[in-house]
Amino acid sequence: MPNRGDLLEKLATESGVGLRTCLEYREGAMKFLYRREGIDGDEARDRARRLQELYRAESNPADKGGLTGHGRLRGSVHYFEDLLVLTLPADDDPTFGFSVGLDVGSDLTQFLDSCRETLFVE
Template sequence: MAETEELIDYLESRAGDSLRAVGKYSGETCSLEYVRDDLAHEKVRDRLEAIQANITWSWNPPEDSVLEELGPKSASLQVREAAVILHLPAEDREGVIIGLEPGAASDLTSFITDCMRYVGDTSGVD
């Protein structure tokens, strides 16, 4: 996996104060590599562990020939009311999880909110 410190430097310069946390995982093991100073380290670590525990089934569905035609997956994204979570798979069962403030993806979250108006209940979308 690429140097995590270099990624964190890039994220700090690109996302600024919107960067909350960066974690990496390998198999069942995960480590919190960066936490913004104003956040509770333990709480963020617990969130990272919960996210990592669910990655295999919710963010890495089995690939089939139809999906393979689209090319390899480079990232997965969860947009939540209070966070944007980016998953960057590196290798089989390895990757990086990045937590951002919702405002870091304001164009995307606004677009999703607009689309949800056509889909149904938007109570969970900000």
């Protein structure tokens, strides 16, 4: 069972992360677990739907063995001019996505692994 509260606490207290949003995608539906004050809800939902489609498109080849020999997809990162969007899939369902400021830095894979460990207790 995913540790949603623990992940949100980690993201909120992690130095320099600048959490903007955190969502849970399950069976075609999405739910905001967190949306920073000042971020428009309608615009955030629209962006979240577009990012969900982007994630589906990139994860489909990986799920079908497109990256054989490199293991299963453990996370996805989309780098935009003003933010990073990270996606962490569960082995079954749901998938979690969150957006953070660009100051996460070069320790991104360590950060992703730490978030996965917090969320899924790996």
